[in-house]
Amino acid sequence: MKVSSVPFQGTKEQEAKLLEVIAKYKxxxxxxxxxxxxxxxxxGYLPYQVQKIISDExxxxxxxxxxxxxxxxxFSMSPKGKYVVSVCLGTACYVKGSGAILEEVEKVLGIQDxxxxxxxxxxxxxxxxxxxxxxxxxxxVGGDVYGKLTPDxxxxxxxxxx
Amino acid sequence: MADIKVTxxxxxxxxxxxxxxxxxxxxxxxxxPTLCYLRGIxxxxxxxxxxxxxxxxxxxxxxxxxxxxDGMVAHTNTEKIKDYRRKTLQLILSDHDxxxxxxxxxxxxxxxxxxxxYGVDNTNYYEGKKxxxxxxxxxxxxxxxxxxxxxxxxxxxxxxxxxSIGVIGANERGxxxxxxxxxxxxxAETSCVNCGQCIVAxxxxxxxxxxxxxxxxxxxxxxxxxxxxxxxxSVRVGLGECFGMPIGAEVxxxxxxxxxxxxxxxxFDTNFSADLTIVEEANELIERVTKxxxxxxxxxxSPGWIKFIEHYYPELLPNVSSCKSPQQMFGAVVKTYxxxxxxxxxxxxxxxxxxxxxxxxxxxxxDDQSAAGVPDVDYALxxxxxxxxxxxxxxDFVNLPDENxxxxxxxxxxxxxxxxxxxxxMEAALRTAVEWITGQELGKDLLEFQDVRGVEGVKExxxxxxxxxxxxxxxxxxxxxxKVLEMVKSGEKNYTFIEIMACPGGCVNGGGQPxxxxxxxxxxxxREVRAKGLYDLDSARPLRRSHENPSIKKIYDxxxxxxxxxxxxxxxxxSYVARKVNADHE
Numbered sequence: 001m002k003v004s005s006v007p008f009q010g011t012k013e014q015e016a017k018l019l020e021v022i023a024k025y026k027x028x029x030x031x032x033x034x035x036x037x038x039x040x041x042x043x044g045y046l047p048y049q050v051q052k053i054i055s056d057e058x059x060x061x062x063x064x065x066x067x068x069x070x071x072x073x074x075f076s077m078s079p080k081g082k083y084v085v086s087v088c089l090g091t092a093c094y095v096k097g098s099g100a101i102l103e104e105v106e107k108v109l110g111i112q113d114x115x116x117x118x119x120x121x122x123x124x125x126x127x128x129x130x131x132x133x134x135x136x137x138x139x140x141v142g143g144d145v146y147g148k149l150t151p152d153x154x155x156x157x158x159x160x161x162x
Numbered sequence: 163m164a165d166i167k168v169t170x171x172x173x174x175x176x177x178x179x180x181x182x183x184x185x186x187x188x189x190x191x192x193x194x195p196t197l198c199y200l201r202g203i204x205x206x207x208x209x210x211x212x213x214x215x216x217x218x219x220x221x222x223x224x225x226x227x228x229x230x231x232d233g234m235v236a237h238t239n240t241e242k243i244k245d246y247r248r249k250t251l252q253l254i255l256s257d258h259d260x261x262x263x264x265x266x267x268x269x270x271x272x273x274x275x276x277x278x279x280y281g282v283d284n285t286n287y288y289e290g291k292k293x294x295x296x297x298x299x300x301x302x303x304x305x306x307x308x309x310x311x312x313x314x315x316x317x318x319x320x321x322x323x324x325x326s327i328g329v330i331g332a333n334e335r336g337x338x339x340x341x342x343x344x345x346x347x348x349x350a351e352t353s354c355v356n357c358g359q360c361i362v363a364x365x366x367x368x369x370x371x372x373x374x375x376x377x378x379x380x381x382x383x384x385x386x387x388x389x390x391x392x393x394x395x396s397v398r399v400g401l402g403e404c405f406g407m408p409i410g411a412e413v414x415x416x417x418x419x420x421x422x423x424x425x426x427x428x429x430f431d432t433n434f435s436a437d438l439t440i441v442e443e444a445n446e447l448i449e450r451v452t453k454x455x456x457x458x459x460x461x462x463x464s465p466g467w468i469k470f471i472e473h474y475y476p477e478l479l480p481n482v483s484s485c486k487s488p489q490q491m492f493g494a495v496v497k498t499y500x501x502x503x504x505x506x507x508x509x510x511x512x513x514x515x516x517x518x519x520x521x522x523x524x525x526x527x528x529d530d531q532s533a534a535g536v537p538d539v540d541y542a543l544x545x546x547x548x549x550x551x552x553x554x555x556x557x558d559f560v561n562l563p564d565e566n567x568x569x570x571x572x573x574x575x576x577x578x579x580x581x582x583x584x585x586x587x588m589e590a591a592l593r594t595a596v597e598w599i600t601g602q603e604l605g606k607d608l609l610e611f612q613d614v615r616g617v618e619g620v621k622e623x624x625x626x627x628x629x630x631x632x633x634x635x636x637x638x639x640x641x642x643x644x645k646v647l648e649m650v651k652s653g654e655k656n657y658t659f660i661e662i663m664a665c666p667g668g669c670v671n672g673g674g675q676p677x678x679x680x681x682x683x684x685x686x687x688x689r690e691v692r693a694k695g696l697y698d699l700d701s702a703r704p705l706r707r708s709h710e711n712p713s714i715k716k717i718y719d720x721x722x723x724x725x726x727x728x729x730x731x732x733x734x735x736x737s738y739v740a741r742k743v744n745a746d747h748e
Contacts, residue, residue, distance in 0.1 A: 048345050052744045061328030062744050063352075066344035070333045077345075 004078045005118045008049045015053065017042050022057045032060060032068060036075060045076045081116045081123035083142035083161050085109070090129030098137035102126060104151040105139070108158055122158070166232040171239060183214055183225035184684075187238050193681055194238050195247065195276050197254075197314050197365055199226035201684040204319035204363075209312070210250050211276065214238045222246060248280045252287040257337075258366075259309035260284050265367040272365035272679055273312060295340060300348030302372055302527055303356035303520040303673075306330075308340050311368040316680075317341065317360035324666050326641035327470070329354045341368075344744075353473040353743050355640070357466035357664045358520030358544075358673015371520050371674060374541045375551050381512040381540075382425045389512045390500070391426040392492045392571070393417055395433055396518035396582030396669040397545045399695035403676035404549030405559045410670075410691035412699060415564020418572075420552050421516070422565060431567040432515065433574030435492035436581045436590070438717070439463065440708035442734050443485045443587075444595040445725035447659055451630065456480045458635075458650060458657040461587050463487045465525035466664030466673075468738065470640050475647050476740035481660075484735040486538075488581065489515050489522055490531050492571070493538030494733045499721045500571060501534065508534040515542045518582070518672035521664065533733040544674030573713040576700030583693035584638035584668035585614035585621060588661040592625070592634070593707045600628045609706055615697070617667050617689045620646060622657075632658045639666035670696065 021038045025031035035054055036046060043050050046069050055062035069075040087093075087102040102124075106112055109122050116123040132138050135147025139154075146157055165176045170183070173190040187194045198209035207224035214225045217235040222243065225236075237243070254273065262268050262284075277283070295308035315332065318341060322328040329352040333342045343352045361369045381389050401420075402411035421429045447459050462468060462483045471478060486494065492515070497508040515522060522542035525531070531538050543551075552559050566572065577593050580586030589611040597604055613623035614634065619642035624633045635657045637643045643662045649655040665672045667689025678688050700706060708714065722730040 048747050051344065052747075055744050061322070061331070062344040063328055063331040063333075063342075067331045067333050071335045 004045070004047060004116060006079050006116050006120050008047050009120075010043060010049060014042050018050070018053055019057065022054065032058070032065065036065065036068060040075060043079075045079045047077060047079070076114065078114055078116045078123065079120065082121050083123075084140075085122055085124050085158070086127045086130070086140040087124070088128070088130050088132075088136070088138045088140075089126045090133070092129070092133035093137040096136040098139075098149075100151050101137050101139055101149050101154060104154040105158070108155050121161070166230060166234075168230045168233075169235045171237060177230060179230075181230050183216070183223065183228040183230055183234075183236055184212060186230050186236070187214070187225060188685055192238055194225045195279065196226055196680055196684070197272060197276070197312065198316065199684065200316050200319060200363060200680055203323040204314070204316050206315065209254075209314055211247055213243060213246055213250075215240055215243060244280060247276075248282055251277055251280060251282045254312050255282065255284070256286075256288040256290065257292055258312060259307070261310070261367075265310070266370045266373075267364075267367035267677075270677055270679075271367060272681075274366075275679070291337070293337070293340065298349055299372060300350035301354065301356060301524075302350070303523045304349060304354070304358060304361060305370050305372050306341075306349060307368050307370075308342070309368075310366050311341055312366055313339060313341065314365060315341070316363040316365065317369055320359040320363040324359050324639045324641060325355070325357060325470075325664070326644050327353065327355065330360065351745060353469075353741070355466040355469040355473070355664060356521035356524045356673075357640070359665060361520065361673050362671075362675065362677050364677075365680060371544050371547065372523060373547060374523070374543055375547050378512075378514055378541050378543060379551070381514070386510060387512045388427050388504075388506050388510055389425075389514060390428045390430060390496050391421050391514045391516065392430045392432045392435070392489070392496075393421065393516040393548075394489065394518055394582065394669065395436065395579045395586075395696060396672060396675065396692065397516050397548070398579075398699075399582065399670060399692040400518055400545045400675040401549055402559075403678070404546065404553070407560060409678065409682070409686065409688055410693075410695045412695040413559075414699065415566070416559060416562040418567050419562040419565040420557055420559055421548075423557050423562075424551055424555055426514070428568045428571075429565075430492070430496075430571040431574055432488050432492055433578035433581075434571045434711070434713060435488040435495065436578035437574055437708035437711045437714050438491050438495070438734065439485055439488045440577060440587075440590045440594050441714060441718075441725055442491075442730060443483050444591050444598060444708075446483055446485060447591065447595055448598060449726065451658065458660050459483055460660045460662055461591075462736075463581065463587055464521070464662065464664045464669075465519070465528075466521035467640065467643060467662045469521065469524065469741070470643065470664065471647075472738055472741040473743050474644070475651075478647060478650070479738050479740065481650075482738060484731075484737065486531065486734055486736045487522075487525060489517060489542065490525065490538045490736065491734050493526070493531075493540075494533035495571065495717070497534035497536060497538060498733055499717060503570075508536050512541070513537075513539045515539050516545065516548045517542050518545050518669045518675045519665075520544060520673040522674070528736075529739075530736045546674060546676055549676065570713045570716065573711055575708055575711050576703035576706035577708045578711075579699045579703070580696050582669040582696050583615070584617065584663050584689075585611075585636045585661065586668065586696070587663075588614045588634055588636050588659070590708055591659070591661075592632075594709050596625070596627050597707065597709070599630065604707075614661075617687060617693070619666070630658075634659045634661075636661045638663040638668050640664055642666075667693065
């Protein structure tokens with residue numbers, strides 16, 4: 001099964017919130033997308049357990065939900081880490097070699113773009129231009145911006161985060 | 163609706179308003195090629211095989227969804243159109259596993275047929291990336307091979323629209339799109355009911371049954387095994403199609419002859435156990451009615467339906483008859499009564515069934531289906547698998563003589579043979595139950611319960627039986643079953659007895675039957691044609707009530723004692739389990 005290696009840690013409160021959302025849309029046509037969007041706001045992502053709740057409560061086959069979740073880039077099946085690592089692949093950063101930065105981040109963390117480390121600490125997201133082209137190539141870790149990067153600095157930077 | 167005139171390839175035809183160009187072309191005697199189109203369930207105009215030219219239209223149109231207008235002039239066969247279709251086929255082939263030689267659908271593949279028609283061969287027209295997928299053979303019934311999938315979505319439409327299940331659908335997008343289940347769960351771990359409607363919807367070899375012919379052939383070659391075969395009612399109006407005979411051709415006698423020539427030690431008929439099912443089920447119904455049991459009682463013959471109710475309506479399981487299906491009753495009788503009579507250890511008997519069904523493969527592996535301590539049925543083959551075995555053996559099926567089924571498990575009545583059509587089990591049960599309740603024989607004109615016949619998705623009828631008001635419903639296709647169950651749950655309807663078959667039209671249209679190409683089944687109701695063969699057999703039978711079957715009387719005299727006896731319960735009845743729609747995963 002295609003699941004995140006990060007164990008599901010949904011709480012009773014989150015589930016109650018999701019049930020409220022589903023109740024709000026009860027009987028409405030075309031409610032699946034907004035339910036999924038709000039579910040993702042609650043949990044940060046849409047793992048099997050969350051899609052199962054939506055399916056069980058609405059009667060919509062879970063495959064249909066999964067089909068929508070994999071069709072649109074806005075939905076994620078992987079949780080966000082405690083620290084989100086954003087590598088800029090915008091034109092300026094890319095020209096300055098951010099592709100190699102991303103490869104290095106993936107290598108150091110052992111996960112792919114879009115994934116999350118099994119301990120839930122880091123997740124990787126590529127982004128397109130953060131407006132700091134003068135510092136290209138740029139990477140953001142948990143809100144801290146690192147510019148003029150070279151791949152050999154990546155491991156040290158990531159090691160600073162507990 | 164008003165009629166309109168349309169000219170297709172210089173032939174002017176009159177069609178009702180609302181007709182598509184595909185319909186008009188059909189009326190003009192022209193077969194416009196289609197791949198994704200399945201009437202009623204998949205009208206999405208996606209594959210572009212059916213493109214045609216309409217005078218005045220900006221671009222080529224998809225005939226399957228293009229509405230005709232009065233005076234419209236269309237062309238279906240110009241060089242431009244053929245070029246376009248050829249390119250479409252080449253593009254499909256560029257991401258298709260061209261394993262035609264070894265493919266189970268070779269010579270019965272819609273893509274292959276169209277490639278031949280338009281002169282498209284296995285030249286590598288477009289270099290580039292090809293998707294590769296792992297084959298999912300987790301299910302005992304259905305194998306999914308996405309390497310051959312052309313993304314027409316006919317399977318997902320069948321699953322969702324006919325069956326209201328939707329365990330398979332399109333995942334991802336663009337070139338990465340594939341048909342799969344949620345989180346890529348193996349089919350066996352989903353709430354798939356194994357009905358196989360996806361298989362008979364598939365135009366290519368992306369879906370097929372989990373083949374058991376090798377195991378059966380090994381058993382036939384093993385002299386220490388006594389190999390017994392039974393064939394279900396619907397097989398006799400389906401198998402002929404595997405050998406080029408007309409749809410619905412009745413081949414009851416040739417079927418017996420063909421199975422005998424394959425080397426089965428005894429050639430029996432599931433019709434026998436259909437009669438057995440009726441006497442046990444009618445007895446159960448009367449007991450429930452007179453002793454205040456759970457009503458409505460619902461039939462249990464269709465294993466796709468059983469798995470459906472276990473997943474989706476487990477709270478209604480007490481309503482399901484505890485009778486095993488005819489396949490399983492047959493196997494149980496073979497390994498108990500027959501084994502005893504013949505003096506054979508049940509462990510040395512291999513019990514094979516020929517079924518119009520893929521869910522039967524799942525059913526024979528269920529718990530509580532082993533009356534003699536070994537499985538009642540060892541291998542369930544589809545009609546198609548039997549067809550392949552007969553072809554491989556070089557048997558000239560079409561010219562086989564008619565032969566009889568072996569005694570004592572080959573004798574049957576007309577009530578049994580109609581099991582294959584939706585409403586047939588209901589009618590057979592009514593013939594017996596009404597006579598038992600009233601103590602009077604039904605006259606010939608009353609023997610046929612016409613209200614429960616026909617391919618309608620939900621049928622209802624009420625009968626006055628003695629002092630009782632008996633209200634019945636018949637549903638085929640699980641989306642229709644769902645409608646009936648919802649009415650039962652809400653209390654809107656108070657039925658006494660309900661028949662449900664998983665496949666639309668019943669077993670004649672089962673997921674194990676020969677596959678009819680879409681350009682035929684979009685215009686002919688295969689269900690009706692095959693069912694007619696069964697009703698003709700029924701009306702020609704000297705005995706038409708299950709309880710009149712002499713072999714049934716004999717088996718109760720010699721073995722079971724009475725209907726619903728303890729021994730009958732041990733051998734012929736079973737139990738069910740509640741399942742979830744979506745399993746729990748950590």
